[in-house]
Amino acid sequence: MTATENGPEVPRGLARHDVPEPLRNDVRLLGELLGRVLRESGGEDLLADVERLRELTIRSHAEPDGEALAQAEALVAGFEPGRAEQVARAFTCYFHLANLAEEYHRVRVLHERESRLAPHELAPDDSLPAAYQQLADEIGEDAARERLRSLEFRPVFTAHPTEARRRAVARSIRRIAELVAERDALHLGGTTLAENERRLLAEIDTLWRTSPLRAAKPTVVDEVATVLSIVDSTLADVLPTVYRRLDDWLLGDQAGTTAPVVTPFARLGTWIGGDRDGNPNVTAEVTRAAAVLASEHALAALEASAVRAAGGLTLDGVGTPASSELSALWQRQRALSEQLTARVAADAPNEPHRRALLVIVERLAATRRRDADLAYAGPDELEAELLVVQQSLVQAGAPRAAYGDLQRLLWQVRTFGFHLAELEVRQHSQVHAAALADIEAHGVDGDLAPQTLEVLDTFRALGTVQRRFGEAAARRYIVSFTQSAEHLAAVYRLAEHAFGGPEHAPVIDAIPLFETFADLQASVDILEEALTHPRVQERLAANGRRVEVMLGYSDSSKDVGPVSATLALDDAQRRIAEWAQRHDIVLTLFHGRGGALGRGGGPANRAVLAQPPGSVDGRFKLTEQGEVIFARYGDPDIATRHIEQVAAATLLAGAPSVEQRNDEAAQRFADLAARLDAASRERFHALVRSDGFPAWFAQVTPLEEVGLLPIGSRPARRGLSVSSLDDLRAIPWVFSWSQARINLAGWFGLGTALAAVGDLDELRTAYERWPLFATIIDNVEMSLAKTDERIAARYLALGDRDDLAGMVLEEMRLTREWVLATTDSTAVLSRRRILGRAVQLRSPYVDALSLLQLRALRALRTAEAGDVLDEPRRLMLLSVNGVAAGLQNTG
16 A cells, blocks of 8 residues: 555545544555555555555545546455455555554554643543533532442453454454554654564564455354453453552542542443354353453453562561461461461561462462462452551551552452352343243153253253352343243243252343344333232242343344334333333343444444433443454553443433433433334334345345354354344444445435424424434434445445335435434534544545455355356455445444
């Protein structure tokens, strides 16, 4: 790739000064180095082909006659198969480099903002301190402090989809990012700068030569390991950092000299290894293995932190004497192992606090090795010993040592325990029903079907995990497609069958998942009936009347369209919150929001602040899926910012002003909501319920080919055909539309709904005063920004239904027209300059990959029986990776 004299070439219509100079310099450098690599690897001809295609797609955005795009399409059609693959890989590499440059620039900006703040100065409006301050101003300091103590943020990592890019590619990108940061941080020059550039070239060459395609689908354990790498590299340190930053602000000059006021509010969850709904690869044995692997990472992180804390406790016993409790702890440690304590005493002479902590380090290592003589029984025992050391330091007049690295370790213990992330099980209600019917027919010891045996073994696996790692390690059991209270009761009945009675069964909280429109409508009735079940009553008595309810964004959107689904989810949350209040229940709503906008994604903090009154109440839980995990948690600075923003919104959602605003808006715009719902749903159903729609959808998008891409262990659909959308998972539904540059799952029906309302003044008022409506509009605007009508028309032309293609394009134009009118904007994302700039810069490069993908799809769609399809299929899969990288979302 090459660049203009002043930086990377950008499409006309976007002023070059909109691109910050540091970002421009990074992209220009990386583009030039990639160009050198391409020239060295494939010669001048390869670079010339890449540059010619790039120039044509950029020009096509400035020339409305379509001539440049037609020339680009002809150029792509003329490539030899090998050259087409090379060009696809070149553009994909470019996007990986551009993405890392943008990500690093975000970090750069965050650092600059931080550097401008004075000590203890109030951070930006969406920060955690700012949220706390606003809450305290409204309800008083004591009440605000109490709400902070009960704050909960629960991200739950899921593996579907995993990133389209391979882990080897991700590691290569991370190494390049570190070299870019090195140039920025050290202000390199001369020989050092030349060395950095040499290493950059080597790493970019490695990225170029690394196959972007996996040889096979990852196993579930592979997916577990991938997400655990994020915990190792960022979250183990980020979460205590978030606590520390808030604590420092709250305590001011007393920070570090007095006990912290912040208690850990983040708890990690994971479905990876537990979510077996439609995934036969998740077995009971896999669940056990996933729990063990997560625990090993948790214990390793705690051990490393304990080593770090011990290294700083070289306080002499004369000036900082041990308390009687610490002396007693040391005697208990000696009783465990005279040999160990003798060695430690020699290493830390007259350093009683360090001595005790070094034994704790050894006991953590023994716990990881499962050495019964030294291992801890559980995290509570570890925490108790750490508190003894901490209180001894305080009594000896060394509070800074007590509340430094030792406090960081305590926060980690309370956040991660020995299990790291709670392993949640999910299974479909119909699987449970079939298993119960099988047991009823044959008896629990009879000749049961393999699926029934696996269901029973799943409960036994839960028991195993709880016995080894504690109840908190795995007790939540989500029931997909909960359509009656009996579907929840089935979980407890099956657990009793697995263990021969309730007295031996593991502790389980059965969680309903309401996914379809009809299920959302029936949710409160189902919950009301569930309260009569004895096992539910037992759990309420034991857990402080806490109930969790999961809401599915994906299937509801596929069921009634994105607008109606959003409104239905909001209504369900309002009714469920009122139900919980009537029954004195502590409610947690679990939001199954996918990464892509078509799956309920979008900025989580804005979504939290738009929720109905009482539905958040200081607790927010959501799924974090696929590429979103790496985007939000892959870099420590970005992860810190994301966690603080979501926690701030969760805290602030209960402020009287926010609840009053949302309640008044819901009442004020109830009629508008009804009109939007009716019109958008009718339009959506007119499309998806048309005769032959599922087959046509598979024809005009790379749906079948997405199923071939080895990006996750889960099958793309529940059945063997696409004769019905009911059997199609939401991931390929969204992914396929985004690959075709249509993004239909994120916006279809809104244009018709807005046009049906017709009152622009009312719509603009709603956009200003109704947070939920503003969220819908803003998310749709982002979704539209990643569409391209010219490219979309080429995909739609692959089918033989001009009526359906016309409906899609007409709705796209109508939605864009009414969204711009509602926001009083001249162009999509014109009010969000940074985001708009990023999307606009990328679009021409994504076009190049889309044209390559269209070439492959045409070959696959027109193939005759017996044709060899290896080359177009490979090009197809390469382009899928590239488009996903360019659009920065999969599904």
